[in-house]
Amino acid sequence: MRSGLGSEKVTFDGAPEPGTINFGVGQPSADLLPVDLVRKATADFLATAQPVELNYGERQGDIRFLETLAGFLSHEYGTTVKPESLFVTAGNSQALDFICALFTRPGDTVIVEEPSYFLAFQIFKDHGLNIVSIPTDEQGLDIDRLEQELGKTRPKLLYTIPSFHNPGGQTMSAARRERLVELSRKYDFLIAADEVYQLLWYEVEPPAALGTMVDRGNVLSLGSFSKILAPGLRLGWIQTSPELIGRLLDSGAVNSGGSLNHFTSHVVRHAIDLGLEQSFLQHLRRQYRLRVIAMDEALHEHIGDLASWHRPEGGYFFWLRFPEDVDTARLRLNASEYQTGFQPGANFSSIGGLGNYLRLSFAHYGVVEIREGVERLARLVHSQL
Numbered sequence: 001m002r003s004g005l006g007s008e009k010v011t012f013d014g015a016p017e018p019g020t021i022n023f024g025v026g027q028p029s030a031d032l033l034p035v036d037l038v039r040k041a042t043a044d045f046l047a048t049a050q051p052v053e054l055n056y057g058e059r060q061g062d063i064r065f066l067e068t069l070a071g072f073l074s075h076e077y078g079t080t081v082k083p084e085s086l087f088v089t090a091g092n093s094q095a096l097d098f099i100c101a102l103f104t105r106p107g108d109t110v111i112v113e114e115p116s117y118f119l120a121f122q123i124f125k126d127h128g129l130n131i132v133s134i135p136t137d138e139q140g141l142d143i144d145r146l147e148q149e150l151g152k153t154r155p156k157l158l159y160t161i162p163s164f165h166n167p168g169g170q171t172m173s174a175a176r177r178e179r180l181v182e183l184s185r186k187y188d189f190l191i192a193a194d195e196v197y198q199l200l201w202y203e204v205e206p207p208a209a210l211g212t213m214v215d216r217g218n219v220l221s222l223g224s225f226s227k228i229l230a231p232g233l234r235l236g237w238i239q240t241s242p243e244l245i246g247r248l249l250d251s252g253a254v255n256s257g258g259s260l261n262h263f264t265s266h267v268v269r270h271a272i273d274l275g276l277e278q279s280f281l282q283h284l285r286r287q288y289r290l291r292v293i294a295m296d297e298a299l300h301e302h303i304g305d306l307a308s309w310h311r312p313e314g315g316y317f318f319w320l321r322f323p324e325d326v327d328t329a330r331l332r333l334n335a336s337e338y339q340t341g342f343q344p345g346a347n348f349s350s351i352g353g354l355g356n357y358l359r360l361s362f363a364h365y366g367v368v369e370i371r372e373g374v375e376r377l378a379r380l381v382h383s384q385l
């Protein structure tokens with residue numbers, strides 16, 4: 001069970017109670033977990049696998065995988081990604097933990113966005129970091145406010161979710177990305193850019209990933225197959241500069257254990273080489289786009305009088321704002337009575353704010369359930385407000 005589901009009742013695999021439509025769950029629905037694809041890619045790998053492929057694996061990652069991944073990202077980003085700029089991880093959660101372990105000491109400061117991904121707060125707390133937050137708006141992190149803060153705070157790390165934010169849904173503009181990278185050089189801090197949703201766009205492509213700026217600043221771009229293939233694979237990557245790759249390679253964990261996910265990287269290499277990953281990503285974009293439209297329509301129909309939101313253009317989430325006096329954490333106490341669920345906004349604040357917001361994920365349900373779930377949510381909201 002993922003602790004991220006809070007006090008909501010869930011079954012052993014993180015699925016909500018049967019009968020409940022819980023938009024608090026930020027995981028793909030069963031129909032978007034591609035067992036056949038993984039079976040084909042694994043069989044293709046095992047058909048010619050050599051014993052060495054079951055050994056530890058290079059610390060940075062298997063070179064064939066890094067080359068395949070670089071080709072995939074070059075195509076998706078529309079600009080060359082070099083294999084030597086990539087480092088295999090076990091997903092963004094592990095990568096973030098690893099970055100904290102290598103580059104910070106207890107008592108250091110990490111700057112986060114307000115709101116931000118609540119499970120990242122826990123990782124920063126595990127490392128004894130002080131969390132300082134900077135507001136966001138519809139263009140992402142407020143860079144002027146960041147610059148002001150940098151006049152008095154010396155952070156080691158800044159954590160941002162540049163594209164299709166969790167939970168805000170918004171995307172940082174290209175101009176702000178540029179300024180952020182400049183500031184990281186001027187004030188000497190590292191940027192941990194969580195680009196987990198960068199490729200999951202449904203309307204237009206977001207501005208260039210921070211991963212494409214690794215040669216110009218202190219950028220560590222965190223990518224993952226969790227949202228574009230399957231979370232259970234636990235496979236991701238860090239894209240960064242040669243100097244920072246050197247620091248990653250020098251860690252005790254990879255010196256002892258080699259590649260952070262060698263076996264799965266073979267399977268995913270075959271999935272990409274066979275073109276399966278690319279067509280699955282197109283499929284995901286089409287499916288999630290339909291869900292966004294359905295949720296947006298249902299919200300307009302049933303809750304439009306009480307809440308406001310921007311329709312997301314990618315990622316997993318709607319971020320609803322209610323009048324100031326609404327407390328969504330209290331609202332959730334009665335959610336099970338209506339067989340519905342969501343994440344209260346306060347979870348995403350590191351300063352005890354955002355009590356009048358809530359986050360809905362459209363990843364875990366198809367269109368029909370989304371419509372039904374929003375109706376239930378509206379009944380709950382109208383019964384309390």
Ligand SMILES: Cc1ncc(COP(=O)(O)O)c(C=O)c1O
Nearest residue numbers: 091092093117166194196224226
């Ligand atoms: C912003 C953000 N970062 C990281 C993760 C988890 O990434 P991974 O599965 O690669 O560890 C999620 C998944 O919910 C997320 O929304």
